[in-house]
Amino acid sequence: MSLSDQDLMPEPEPNEMDPSKQRRETGEPFNVQDLHAPIIREQAEPRDGFEPVPPWMSIFYGILLFWGGAYMALYSGGFRPDVYNEKAIYFGKPPGGADEKADPIAVGRRLYTVNCAACHQASGQGAAGKFPPLAGSEWVLGSPSVLGRILLNGLQGPVSVKGETYNGNMPAFGGRLKDDEIASILSFIRQEWGNSAPAITPEQIAFIRDAVGSRSDPWSADALQSLPAEELPGGDAAAKEENSSTEGSTKKESSGGT
């Protein structure tokens, strides 16, 4: 079958008001019943051209993207949720948590201020007759096994520190602080206020926590002094040094004290 012009267009219906009537008078081969002027005169639907992307544009956009990457790298504060100052440039060594973890003394200082300074004071001097000092204390400088147990379970009853006897109640921190936090605090107090004893590692605290098991009572000074010697993990230089010199002298001192 074939289509005539009449199939394409319906029969004409003269419309005096329709300006497109003009088209019929000019002899165009289609009818304009519903085809008002704007629709008839209108250009074909838009098409796409396919001109190539100008090279200078690619170069300019490349430079822009490079700038964007550089700006992101420089002013994003390590993409941390808690950094608000875009000018803090860290280059992979962000501040706060991650940085402090690398420096247990800094973490220890903060935790000490929060947990310990109320009694032992920021100066580490304690309070005469009430809270024993940590600066120069033979307990602090002594065996990590003893010191770790004091922090994990607490200490009750009379204890002699630097020749003075205190009868207080050191609370247990084992349930409240994690191994690395306890290790940080102990490392801090062993190296502050003129103290100089080797740092204590989280592994050592974990070992002690294991050895203590489910004990929940606080220690007494006597019980701690009669502990059998134990081999702490991390048999590194620090631990050996500790065993050979510090611990030996502490034992002497503490036995002399009692």
Added chain:
Amino acid sequence: MSDAVAATVEWTPEKRRAYFARERAGIDASTRLPVLTFFAASVFWLLVGTTLAIIASVKMHWPEFLESFSWLTFGRARSAHLDTMAYGWTAQVGLGVSLWLIARLARAPLRWPRLLVGAAGLWNAAVLAGAIGVLGGQMQSVEWLEFPPFVAPLLALAFVVIAMSALTTFGDRQEGHIYVSQWYLFGALFWFPWLYVVANVLILFQPVRGVLQASVNWWFAHNYLGLYLTPIGLASAYYLIPKVIGRPVYSYYLSIIGFWALAFFYNSAGIHHLIGGPMPAWLITYSIVASVMMLIPVGTVAINHHMTTVNHFRLVLYSPTLRFIVFGAMSYTAVSVQGALQSLRTVNEVSHFTHYTVAHAHLGVYAFFTMTMFGSLYYIVPRLTKWEWASARLIRLHFWMTAGGIMLYFLSLTWAGWYQGQMLNDANVPFMDIVKYTLPYLRTRSIAAVMLAVGHLVFAYLFVLNLLHRGEPRRDPTILGDVKEYRDMIGSEGAPQ
């Protein structure tokens, strides 16, 4: 007509033109009722929003103006202006233009025209209730979402109905090739409901905590322009520029870069509104980078449009559509370049919290979007009402009042805002000195607002005349400038307007 039948026809250029003209007439007939409903309602809200704008503007330099009406205090009038313009004017005129373009480009009749009229009714009832709520004191303290919360589900429901109709029409398409305008419209139809629903839920219904609300707020407010109004404005420009000029769009490849770069970068740009706020540095930095990267889609679209129009710029003297759309497209480039610079921290330190930002916002929503929509209406409405525009003189008046008004608005507030920002950053300048410095510019802004209002009244008058088929019946399109010159210029082939 099926392909098999079409293959049997001996197609001459005349038959081809006749066939497509008939097809277009059928498609336009299907869109007539809903699209004109959206246009009429949007023109109404344009006038309401303009009135509220003048009230708010005058109060900035004459605080006693209408002071005894609690419904028209500055805070309420300003927010009601923003919301009626956003949801009453821009959203609706955008929907009308989108529906017409979708049907035209799919070469398929619009689905469910009567249901669309119902959706338009629901939309307008919601905007009316929201505007009354804002003026009556039920305003939410969230910029761009000031409507009382019950309005949001109504607007969302109406939009989903409209989007379903548009997408179903798209599904009926006879045209195999999907033109660039359709990408943008398709994007806008999905992006708006997503933005609107997410923002309402996360701020009003299930509020997230603290500063997160601010980030959601500006993600939404910025994307309302960027991922809803901008795609519609660009779709319209991409359709009408080649349509009026009668040439293909310069480059398909540039269209692709422009679209996908917009889709990729715009979404992240909104947080630059919170520079200096308590947001993580990386989030602000990322939004700044995204804002500057907007130069890619904007530059691409600008070149694509420019190269399409080049050698045919004389047509802006004659075609109302092209004149408004070229003004809008140039403003799009200007506002986006300005926005990219403004997002940089050093610039933002000065421009933030000043009139500079207000000028920038109007350059986007008015000089770009609203002017593009005026251009589109000058093209679409005569095809739906079958009646030419009544007066070229009034169209010229409309153009010069709106173009001149928005330029005056932009220049005065940009100038005032920049110096205002510098003075605010100087602790030695007393605050009252800054307020006094801005006063002449605020008065200028009120004058500009009156100019815009005159333009809008003229346009509304023309629109009503057209709907009612008033004025002399015309044989030729209503052309700006001399008709004879115009005829000589275009020759016998087609006609741009």
